[in-house]
Amino acid sequence: MSSSALAPLLRPVVALPATMSISDVADRLLTAEHKAFLSLPVVDDAGRPLGLVSRYRLQDIFMQRFGRDLWGRRPVVDVMNPEPLIVSLETGLEEAARQITGQLQYPITEDFVLVDGAGRYQGLGTVLDLLKAMEVRVAQRNRVLRRALTELRESQTQLVQAEKMASLGQMVAGVAHELNTPLGYVKNNVELLRELIAPLFELAEAQAALGDCLSAADSDGQALARALESAAQARDRVAPELLAGDLEQLFADTRYGLGQIGELVVGLKDFARLDRAMSEEVDLNDCVRSTLVIARNGIKDKVEVLTRLGELPRIACAPSQINQVLLNLLNNAAQAMERFGRILVKTWAEPDALCLSVQDDGCGMPPEVLKRIFDPFYTTKPVGQGTGLGLSISFKIIQDHGGSIQVASEVGRGTRFLIRLPLTQAASLQRSA
Template sequence: MSQTNFKLKQSTRQLEQSNAHLKAANIRLAQAQSQLLQAERLASIGLLSAGVAHEINNPIGFVNANLGTLKTYVGHFLELIAAYEAAEHFVGNTPIKWNSITVLKNRMDWPYMKDDVLPLLDESQEGLDRVKRIVRALNDFARTDAADVWQPEDIHQGIESTLSVFWSQIKHRCELRKEYGELPAVTCVLSKLNQVFLNLLQNAAQSIEGQGVITIRTGCQSDEVWVEVADNGQGIVPTDLPHIFDPFFTTKPVGKGAGLGLAVSYGIVQQHHGRIEVKSEPGRGATFRVWLPVSPPTARS
């Protein structure tokens, strides 16, 4: 009996040790997955930086030009005000001061300047608003300052934020079509889903040679919503389809991708208790559809 108890205690101790090792391995795996996701997100932000800089530089350029013109206008306005102030002392006595004001107004093209000043201010304000929207979209896309908080989110807002920071890079060679349905708020970590949307859009753009079309569709079915990204690019050969979500699998040339985008996207969608469906034929493009539960179990718990 004592021998049996000893063996039982020994087996229990070994089981506890194995369980401890397994927990430690799971923690290391979770940390590795988190680091992989962060690395992919930072790589995406780095890829987007050139396009975002271009989008910000455009409005800043014309705001800067407008401010230069406005500075000249303000100088003329102050000059004209000074002339009027000087003429006030001679009202009714000498017309020569009024003549000098007329000459001054003609020299500075007063009617044009008067009509142009408010549109310049409006255009400058519009440019600054555009910069603010781009910065807000980049912040909404990345949300690097926020923890992974599960909360009801507008999926369309996530898509639009992603488009705001990405589309400028390919808008000259790709036409964008949107076919949005009505979606309920989805409980999710939107910054992670934005990463999925970005990866799918990047893949679609990279599969298109020359000019092409990318279509984004959304819809709702039962207690799930779906987001679809379709392109009319090269498509995926049947032998590659089973491997496209494997880490480091890529058909791109060396230096064009590490093969992590779709693998990371697959992991994010799984975290949301969703799934990704793929349809593709060589030469006829590809369609990726992401299904997401409106209220995933992780969020409910």
């Protein structure tokens, strides 16, 4: 920092020679030009400060009986402080404040001396001026920090939203793929039904023509024979002895496909809890089941999911957030598989909490990775394949629920996440369901 930082603190004050008498100094301190100062400087012939004469020191002398007679003619060096606070004008404001406050004694009875780079006296500075300058500097820095904090919060909100949108994109892609399979064969069944029903319309037309021929008064034998033959051919194409079985099979397959679509829609609704309250009493096992439905497409080709769901009491929580945590853990476990593996999801109850664990037999994590997995923006995935916020957000969600999330991992053996949620709802989630 340049020397100009202390320039506003500099008050030009004429220094006193060391030979000036104490009485003359006392009279000078009583003048209007010096009333703002607690002390006056004493310098040598070269302009270097020798000390400061405090008005409080002189007051003690002249309040004594015969004080002026005994001390008045003596040189000022006899009562000055030979070790005043000296600060160079080239010193930065923060460093000057540190030096002065480090040596300051209370009550404050002196000012501090400002010198140039050669150590020559330049003027006095008062502690009050220094405090005002520091107050202005602190206010400026507070404004900068507040602006930086606002920008940081905005960036954090955007990044969290980006992570949520990335998770939503993966989830929607998985659900769309799951819907495509039953939709595909429902569509095929409808096409087959159209093909099977087409001969029925031809048969109906042929029978209608035969009926018209029979009811016509002028119908001859040849026309009736042709109508009968057309009706017989149409019946053969319909093959009613086989049609009933084919239709029943197609309807059964279609009902099954529509049932799968309905299951996915219900699972998606339960996962997102779009029609539910922010916080409600839920069965944690239901959260596991709905999340597995949503995650099925993304993990079914990589892992086999086993569940051991215990008997659980209902717990007050934000189920959509808990589902988000479970989806993140399942996807991470599947991505950790170098070969087809298994994920075991377990739930059980303890006296004061519910526990849920997600354990995989994937590649595991070394200690240096394990200790950083909950850090924001930390990821071992290639660039562009992860924001490094998934586990950080999951940690915050469980923390907001008053619970804890722990992880244990061993390279080559797999990883296990353990979530504990208290049976008593966290204060931050005290909303009516």
